[in-house]
Amino acid sequence: MSNASLEATVDPAEVQGWINNLGTEPSAAVPLLQAVQRAFGYLPRKAMDLIVANTEINASQLFGVATFYAQFRLDPVGRNLIKVCHGTACHVQGADRLNTSLRHILGMKDEEEDTASNGSYTVEDVACIGCCSLAPVMLIGEQAFPNLKGADAQRHLVKHAKTVGEILPGQQDKDDEKGGKS
Amino acid sequence: MSGGLIINVGEGTCGIAAGAPEVTELLKKRFPDATFTSVGCIGMCHQEVMVEITNQDGKSYLWGNVSKKNLPKIVRFHRGEADLPEQLLIKSTDNPDTEKSQYLIKQTRIALRNVGELNPTSMAQFQERGGYLAIEKILKGEKPMTPEDVIAEVKIANIRGRGGAGFPAAIKWGFARGAPGDVKYLVCNGDEGDPGAFMDRSLLEGDPHSVLEGMLIAAYAIGASKGYAYIRAEYPLAVEYFGKALEDARSAGYLGKNILGSDFSFDIKIKEGAGAFVCGEETALLSSIEGERGMPRIRPPFPAIKGVFGHPTIINNVETLSNIPWIINNGGSAYAEIGTDQSNGTKVFALAGTIKRGGLVEVPMGMTIRHVLEDIGGGSPTGRPLKAVQLGGPSGGCIPESMFDTLIDYDEIDATGAIMGSGGMVVMDSKSCMVDLARYFLEFTQLESCGKCTFCRIGTTRMKELLTKICEGEGTMEDIETLEELAPNIKQASLCGLGQTAPNPVQTTLKYFRDEYIAHVKDHRCPGGVCKGLITHTIIQKDCTGCSICERYCPVDAIEGTLKKPDTWVIDQQICINCGMCVEVCNPDAILAA
Incomplete structure (x- = not known):
């Protein structure tokens, strides 16, 4: 599966703008990467090269930082990002089932896969978003959905997909199959 | 008619997640002339969305579990068109002592004194509630306090670091005060990485100025001129509100050069964490601020001697800092009176898991765990007995039901093998493993x-x-x-x-x-019925209605049968992955996981 279509186009002027704002010293490494990730949803290689070329931060420090912190990712994300909380409260109340049901409807069968084949959604596990009394919780984009069961997660995703005009690969499979049966 | 209404809606992260913006929008339509305030989370997460409405006659009503659906009942009541909808009321001026309000009544709120009571983005409201009086008392009170006086007062209070380790704050401050160096740093540790804990989030979101004032006092005491607030990036609202608080405090002269006309200068920068649990550890946090991988360093030298960029640095937890202004205003001995001999004051816990009333709870040290779980938390919501409580997240341990009478005290909890930790309290019933x-x-x-x-x-x-x-x-x-x-x-x-x-x-x-x-x-058996490799799912055909909903949600197509024919439905054990989706969706409870 290739998500080449999701690769971001990096504008060097934009990266330079962040460098001008956040500084060129080594301590700017984390804020700079955060600015890049905020803009692209991940850390495109080209943006990282530009940072190394135009600051005092060297490649080993930058790559070291990028791979150390959970927030950063090196692969492109889908057009929409789903975060499933796996804090303690969410775990003991069945957060795993949210992943199972979301991955099912997104047609993600390979365990390593975190983005649907059509680039519509990426499912990410996060440590704890701090809404423990509303467990289990997931976020689609910025919106949080509280007190979920596996089926609820699926329902919210179907609704969301409809509003933003995305196709859910897993849902399509199931519909095709049903069509074939009758 | 609605002109004089004052409406407060709890819009912390959890309130928003539960649907507060939707409720606010509707209320604004119904009561266009009312005064709206968005307040932080009061900590009754189990009652979100919460709305407090004060009538023209000054009587206020706190409503819980408000939704788009039941809002009309509340609206009609405030318009005088219907009776009071009892089931939604948490408390009111006429009836403050309800079953639901016990959750708040039984707490002692010091760190959380303002959370949920004010608009966190309003410095004026903070000052109306006594905000910044402590720093004013220190810098330009009748008897200004020296840094040594401040440390002495905090020493009397005997407050121990609330981040988990429990080291006395005054002793730590003393080290940095005495350390040589022109530039010293104060860092507020808001990298609350424990899964299951959200005390710091609520404080930073709900009362950022108190944390800021605590930082000012600590910086003054140790002689720091620069500060960092290290806040988890997963808490965007906390970053936003704390940033707003910094701006407002700066323009009011509480932050920056020559604070309140004194020779004390101090300013704060926000550093957003990037998601690494280990950064809650002091020396790892320092590496992270410096732009490196968050790896811990060997101690000594301790951060108090050699911290950020090699300068003496004190790192205090959010909750510790928010207690400090109260201690200065009310005196160290007032704080020390609360709690036990070795653990003074209060502790905030984030109560979650299988518990009837979850949320933020601040209780005096020395209370029993059982009291927190049963009297405040309301016990088990499932009818199944509680089995254990997990304290302190991944660094902590489980305390079994038989030991729920353990006192909340650093040493008593340590003796069980668990730790006080930063305050995560996750409750489990018999259906957990x-x-x-x-x-x-x-x-x-x-x-x-x-x-x-x-x-x-x-x-x-x-x-x-x-x-x-x-x-x-x-x-x-x-x-x-x-x-x-x-x-x-x-x-x-x-x-x-x-x-x-x-x-x-x-x-x-x-x-x-x-x-x-x-x-x-x-026995190859999971008593809690959780471990997937040790359980099987089967359909109890006598309870099945043949509705086929389980078939629809099964992610591996392991369920088959004919619509409306209960005796035909079976789960193929070869295919089933025991994910439990079918159990969740089955209305008549006809699927057995054992």
């Missing part, structure tokens, strides 16, 4: 181990593998012994708190729930 929980935490610490110390890096990996093996029903009694052997070695040979505490969840569950481990190993 303690082996699975230990596996969950070790998976977490293994992932979060920075990799510097071999015993932490490899040791947690081996522990996780052994626990996974046991959860899958493949474990042996020898594996349990290996776990017991690994635990003390990892603790002894790790540099920082992460490795030194990582085995706690395993050790406490082995100590108190050994029978569950044995059931997994010898």
Whole structure:
């Protein structure tokens, strides 16, 4: 599966703008990467090269930082990002089932896969978003959905997909199959 | 008619998640002339969305579990068109002592004194509630206080660091005060990485100015001129509100050069964390501020002597800092009067899991765990008995029901093998598996181990593998012994708190729930019905209605049958992955997981 279509186009002027704002010293490494990730949803290689070329931060420090912190990712994300909380409260109340049901409807069968084949959604596990009394919780984009069961997660995703005009690969499979049966 | 109404809506992260913006929007339509305030989370997460409406006659009503659906009842009541909808009321001016309000009444709120009571983005409201009086008292009161006076007052209060380690704050401050150096730093540790904890989030979101004032006082006491607020990036609202507080305080002269006309200068920058549990550890946090991988350093030198960029640095937790202004205003002895001999004051807990009334709870030290769980939390919501409570997240341990009478006190809790920790309190009933929980935490610490110390890096990996093996029903009694052997070695040979505490969840569950481990190993049975490798799902055909909903949600198509013919429905055990989706969706409870 290739998500080449999701690769971001990096504008060097934009990266330079962040460098001008956040500084060129080594301590700017984390804020700079955060600015890049905020803009692209991940850390495109080209943006990282530009940072190394135009600051005092060297490649080993930058790559070291990028791979150390959970927030950063090196692969492109889908057009929409789903975060499933796996804090303690969410775990003991069945957060795993949210992943199972979301991955099912997104047609993600390979365990390593975190983005649907059509680039519509990426499912990410996060440590704890701090809404423990509303467990289990997931976020689609910025919106949080509280007190979920596996089926609820699926329902919210179907609704969301409809509003933003995305196709859910897993849902399509199931519909095709049903069509074939009758 | 609605002109004089004052409406406060709880819009912390959890309020927003529960649907507060929707409710606010509707209320604004119904009462266009009312005065709206968005307040922080009062901590009754189980009652979100919460709305407080004050009538023209000055009587106020706090409503809970408000939704788009039941809002009309409240609207009609405030318009005088209907009776009071009792089931939605938490408390009112006429009726403050309800069953629901016990949750708030039984707490002692010092750190949380303003949370949920004010608009966190309004400095004026903060000042109306006594905000910034403590720093004014210190800098230009009748008898201005020297840094030594401040440290002495905090020493009388005997407040111990609320981040988990429990080191007395005044002693730590004294070290930095005495350390040589022109430039000193104060860091507020808001990198609340414990899964299951959200005290710091609520404080930063709900009362950012109190944390800021605490930072001012601490900086003055140690002689710091620069400060960092290290806040988790996962808390966007906290970052936003704290940033707003910084701006407002700066323009009012509470932050920056020559604060309130004195020769004390101090300014604060926000550093957003990037998602690394280990950064809650002091020296790792310093590395992270400096732009490096968050790896701990060898101590000594302690940060108080050599911290950020080599300068003396004090790192205090959010909750510790928000107590400080109260201590200055009310005196150290007033604070020390609360609690036990060795643990003074109050502690905030984030109560979650299988509990009727979850949320933020601030109680005096010395209260029993049972009191918090049963009297404030309302006990089990499921009807099944509570089995254990997990304190201190991945660094902490499980305390069984038989020990719920343990006092909330640093030393008493340490004696059980758990730790006070930063305040995460996750409650479990009989349908949870303690082996699975230990596996969950070790998976977490293994992932979060920075990799510097071999015993932490490899040791947690081996522990996780052994626990996974046991959860899958493949474990042996020898594996349990290996776990017991690994635990003390990892603790002894790790540099920082992460490795030194990582085995706690395993050790406490082995100590108190050994029978569950044995059931997994010898009987290939998971008593909690959680471990997927040890349970099977079957359809109880006499209860089945043949509605086919389970078939629709089964992610692996393991369920088959004919519509409306209950006796035809079966789960193919060869295909079933025991995910439990079918159990969740089955209306007549016709699927058995055992």
